[in-house]
Amino acid sequence: MGDIRLTWLGHSCFHIDYAGTTVLIDPFITGNPRSIVQVKDLNPDAIAVTHGHGDHLGDTVIIAKRTGCTVICIHELSQYLKSKGVNTLGMNIGGTVDHKGIFFTMTDASHSSSIDEAGLGVDGGKAAGFIIRAGDVSLYHAGDTGLFGDMELISRLYHPDVAILPIGGRYTMDARDAALAVEILSPKIAIPMHYDTFDVIVQDVNIFISCVKSVSDAEVIIMEMGCPIIL
DSSP states (O other): OOOEEEEEOSTTOEEEEETTEEEEESOOOTTOTTOOSOGGGOOOSEEEOOOSSHHHHTTHHHHHHHHOOEEEEEHHHHHHHHHTTOEEEEEOTTOEEEETTEEEEEEEOSSOOEEEETTEEEEOOOOEEEEEEETTEEEEEOOSOOOOTTHHHHHHHHOOSEEEEEOBOSSSOBHHHHHHHHHHHOOSEEEEESOSSSGGGOOOHHHHHHHHHHHOOOEEOOOOTTOOEEO
């Protein structure tokens, strides 16, 4: 694969460093009981947001306004963020944008999306995932999602080398369903996310490992927060 430095910052938040360009995905830092970083220390060139729920949109506005970085997200969420003074690249399912040589293709996700503000649900458009292509690596961040059949199309169209999948259950797939997603997607590497942050999404990650081994040759990497891997 190429020279991508991938770091898990907890929950669904990942930091990507490629050729001097840095990307944050779903920066839920404030209010995250397991966060290992501080908002003031994050200085990305771009932020990719999968949907408007607070544990994914997170600290996007604060980080983007401080750094002037670009936020890549679905159209409705983009319009909301523009109203907050944030630079955005709005897009929609199936579309692709190029930011400094990193390509973001928005995929479907089976999940809800709203922006929780002052107790009122503001339309956040549709929940999504991203295929992120940097160099010769194709990385799939599924966002929050249940298992859905069109993951087969994601596999056929984008051939993800790396699949980052939620396993927490209740609000997303659990470990067993996520293993079936690995079987469908056929990545070289599978990485679980969105688990153990709160009591309601506690999962035994060993179940994911064993279930993947039963259906796929993919290497399962259990990332440690703050410890980067090179892809």
